[in-house]
Amino acid sequence: xxxxxxxxxxxxxxxxxxxxxxxxxxxxxxxxxxxxxxxxxxxxxxxxxxxxxxxxxxxxxxxxxxxxxxxxxxxxxxxxxxxxxxxxxxxxxxxxxxxxxxxxxxxxxxxxxxxxxxxxxxxxxxxxxxxxxxxxxxxxxxxxxxxxxxxxxxxxxxxxxxxxxxxxxxxxxxxxxxxxxxxxxxxxxxxxxxxxxxxxxxxxxxxxxxxxxxxxxxxxxxxxxxxxxxxxxxxxxxxxxxxxxxxxxxxxxxxxxxxxxxxxxxxxxxxxxxxxxxxxxxxxxxxxxxxxxxxxxxxxxxxxxxxxxxxxxxxxxxxx
Amino acid sequence: xxxxxxxxxxxxxxxxxxxxxxxxxxxxxxxxxxxxxxxxxxxxxxxxxxxxxxxxxxxxxxxxxxxxxxxxxxxxxxxxxxxxxxxxxxxxxxxxxxxxxxxxxxxxxxxxxxxxxxxxxxxxxxxxxxxxxxxxxxxxxxxxxxxxxxxxxxxxxxxxxxxxxxxxxxxxxxxxxxxxxxxxxxxxxxxxxxxxxxxxxxxxxxxxxxxxxxxxxxxxxxxxxxxxxxxxxxxxxxxxxxxxxxxxxxxxxxxxxxxxxxxxxxxxxxxxxxxxxxxxxxxxxxxxxxxxxxxxxxxxxxxxxxxxxxxxxxxxxxxxxxxxxxxxxxxxxxxxxxxxxxxxxxxxxxxxxxxxxxxxxxxxxxxxxxxxxxxxxxxxxxxxxxxxxxxxxxxxxxxxxxxxxxxxxxxxxxxxxxxxxxxxxxxxxxxx
Numbered sequence: 001x002x003x004x005x006x007x008x009x010x011x012x013x014x015x016x017x018x019x020x021x022x023x024x025x026x027x028x029x030x031x032x033x034x035x036x037x038x039x040x041x042x043x044x045x046x047x048x049x050x051x052x053x054x055x056x057x058x059x060x061x062x063x064x065x066x067x068x069x070x071x072x073x074x075x076x077x078x079x080x081x082x083x084x085x086x087x088x089x090x091x092x093x094x095x096x097x098x099x100x101x102x103x104x105x106x107x108x109x110x111x112x113x114x115x116x117x118x119x120x121x122x123x124x125x126x127x128x129x130x131x132x133x134x135x136x137x138x139x140x141x142x143x144x145x146x147x148x149x150x151x152x153x154x155x156x157x158x159x160x161x162x163x164x165x166x167x168x169x170x171x172x173x174x175x176x177x178x179x180x181x182x183x184x185x186x187x188x189x190x191x192x193x194x195x196x197x198x199x200x201x202x203x204x205x206x207x208x209x210x211x212x213x214x215x216x217x218x219x220x221x222x223x224x225x226x227x228x229x230x231x232x233x234x235x236x237x238x239x240x241x242x243x244x245x246x247x248x249x250x251x252x253x254x255x256x257x258x259x260x261x262x263x264x265x266x267x268x269x270x271x272x273x274x275x276x277x278x279x280x281x282x283x284x285x286x287x288x289x290x291x292x293x294x295x296x297x298x299x300x301x302x303x304x305x306x307x308x309x310x311x312x313x314x315x316x317x318x319x320x
Numbered sequence: 321x322x323x324x325x326x327x328x329x330x331x332x333x334x335x336x337x338x339x340x341x342x343x344x345x346x347x348x349x350x351x352x353x354x355x356x357x358x359x360x361x362x363x364x365x366x367x368x369x370x371x372x373x374x375x376x377x378x379x380x381x382x383x384x385x386x387x388x389x390x391x392x393x394x395x396x397x398x399x400x401x402x403x404x405x406x407x408x409x410x411x412x413x414x415x416x417x418x419x420x421x422x423x424x425x426x427x428x429x430x431x432x433x434x435x436x437x438x439x440x441x442x443x444x445x446x447x448x449x450x451x452x453x454x455x456x457x458x459x460x461x462x463x464x465x466x467x468x469x470x471x472x473x474x475x476x477x478x479x480x481x482x483x484x485x486x487x488x489x490x491x492x493x494x495x496x497x498x499x500x501x502x503x504x505x506x507x508x509x510x511x512x513x514x515x516x517x518x519x520x521x522x523x524x525x526x527x528x529x530x531x532x533x534x535x536x537x538x539x540x541x542x543x544x545x546x547x548x549x550x551x552x553x554x555x556x557x558x559x560x561x562x563x564x565x566x567x568x569x570x571x572x573x574x575x576x577x578x579x580x581x582x583x584x585x586x587x588x589x590x591x592x593x594x595x596x597x598x599x600x601x602x603x604x605x606x607x608x609x610x611x612x613x614x615x616x617x618x619x620x621x622x623x624x625x626x627x628x629x630x631x632x633x634x635x636x637x638x639x640x641x642x643x644x645x646x647x648x649x650x651x652x653x654x655x656x657x658x659x660x661x662x663x664x665x666x667x668x669x670x671x672x673x674x675x676x677x678x679x680x681x682x683x684x685x686x687x688x689x690x691x692x693x694x695x696x697x698x699x700x701x702x703x704x705x706x707x708x709x710x711x712x713x714x715x716x717x718x719x720x721x722x723x724x725x726x727x728x729x730x731x732x733x734x735x736x737x738x739x740x741x742x743x744x745x746x747x748x749x750x751x752x
């Protein structure tokens with residue numbers, strides 16, 4: 001494909017002509033900044049609802065063939081001298097109740113609990129216990145994984161593209177990961193071990209989306225064959241690139257959202273937090289790579305070029 | 321002019337692939353190792369602690385402990401146990417499909433240290449005096465089970481029994497399993513349920529190598545005791561720090577629900593691709609079927625354990641595999657709209673989409689690899705599937721789709737039919 005091709009026809013749906021992503025950039029930046037502040041405030045006020053995986057205690061999932069009432073579960077546990085937090089119902093007919101106890105049970109207590117619950121509700125419950133040490137290690141481990149993955153991704157994008165694009169891509173993905181945390185904090189959804197997997201998957205996707213768009217930016221800059229300086233010039237390239245990749249970005253997020261939404265509706269209770277995190281993350285990921293990453297990169301790039309120019313003029317002055 | 325050769329090859333290739341997949345479905349399904357979250361069972365994470373003060377928990381001690389646990393699991397007859405060392409001093413044991421959880425837990429964590437002590441809890445003999453592997457179950461006159469042992473040195477037993485006899489009336493030889501500091505015969509004897517196994521009275525010196533223990537055993541308890549003694553005592557102390565158990569019904573329901581969701585998702589994705597990319601979508605759907613078969617085949621071939629997060633990763637992988645198709649097909653559409661012929665649009669589209677697909681997939685592979693290296697249990701299962709999915713995507717959705725579509729394109733049957741790729745004639749440059 002040569003330059004003439006590019007100039008004479010449009011690669012994309014005519015409808016996208018009306019979308020000016022650069023013009024609205026301050027609106028997008030404001031929205032995202034507001035969301036981040038909301039997240040920080042929410043973390044201070046509501047904190048995160050850490051599941052026993054990350055703290056300690058016992059979690060019991062009671063399953064029955066009929067709908068379960070909270071009172072019945074509560075009574076059953078109190079009859080065994082436990083002090084459960086309020087049971088949470090789930091399942092298609094409210095036939096699953098999840099109970100959290102603050103203490104770790106030993107294996108004799110678990111055996112007793114299981115047989116009693118089975119007698120009352122019909123099937124054997126799931127029982128998990130975690131000691132504080134293991135919970136702490138798991139959280140630490142997850143955080144390390146997140147940091148290490150981010151560092152490697154920055155290095156990769158830096159090598160394949162340029163540093164500023166690597167930086168904005170990672171800023172966008174941190175934005176996405178933090179947004180998931182915000183939603184979980186606000187809605188008080190329990191965070192379990194699969195939450196980390198979900199966040200890492202979103203990081204993979206978010207970066208994926210961002211890179212496809214940056215790929216187009218890189219190509220369009222090469223194609224335009226002139227030196228770009230102003231925000232308007234970069235803005236045109238960014239807008240063109242986003243419009244050209246928009247169908248792909250939307251179609252991809254649709255094909256990935258399809259399974260996630262279906263897992264959310266029909267899938268197992270045990271991976272519910274995982275699918276909620278993915279759902280939120282995917283929506284945020286497509287938003288951030290289109291509305292945040294590219295415009296932000298253009299702004300940073302223009303700033304950088306201006307600063308460099310100024311520095312050059314300053315450093316060349318004495319000789320003049 | 322339409323060439324018949326490539327079209328023939330296209331269908332021949334499809335039929336061959338179809339037959340291979342049809343024949344491999346059954347063995348693949350039969351050989352899938354289901355994790356305990358799908359078939360029920362339990363998982364324990366043990367912290368390994370020294371048995372005696374001064375004992376070091378090094379890698380040798382850890383592998384000895386794992387070997388002992390392995391022997392005991394064989395006693396339980398669990399088909400696909402999974403034992404792994406974590407953090408240097410923890411052992412994770414996963415027993416999918418185990419029936420009697422309580423028994424399994426007890427068998428696993430007991431140190432199985434057999435000791436013979438006097439009434440004042442002084443150690444007289446221990447497991448090291450037994451001939452290894454000679455414990456047996458026998459029945460007494462009342463048809464009650466007992467466990468018989470063989471000693472290495474009859475004369476030692478003679479001197480022990482002589483001493484015990486001299487303590488009359490406290491002439492009991494107390495047989496302990498997992499005696500711990502602070503345990504005492506006097507305290508336990510007063511209780512209804514003793515911690516020691518039995519405390520027979522010895523009234524004469526016994527110069528024999530054969531010893532029998534007759535507690536109030538059930539047949540299974542006697543058998544378990546025999547197996548524990550034969551598989552040797554545990555060289556370390558195991559403390560449960562994490563455990564989770566999944567009811568069998570729970571597991572089956574989870575699997576059914578998740579697979580059901582997955583099946584609908586696959587159908588919906590295929591429909592979406594067909595509507596949006598027409599022939600390109602059909603090829604993408606075909607490669608998706610091949611993709612699923614290959615991913616499952618590789619997964620089973622690696623003898624990896626399929627868990628719920630693994631199924632989720634596979635369903636997500638489908639979305640990502642389709643993404644590779646979408647990137648390529650969008651490029652081909654671009655080229656068609658630019659006025660290229662189907663053949664050159666196909667070539668240019670493939671060439672120019674490849675770097676994008678590579679960059680996009682490699683970043684996900686980086687994330688998956690980090691998860692695989694650092695993650696434990698559930699996270700690891702997810703990462704394995706994500707890694708396999710990403711690698712297989714290159715084979716099926718990039719090259720597979722390219723070969724299949726290429727055959728049709730090269731037959732020239734698609735020439736002048738850009739609508740087959742979902743491109744309207746009016747969108748093509750130069751058209752009116």
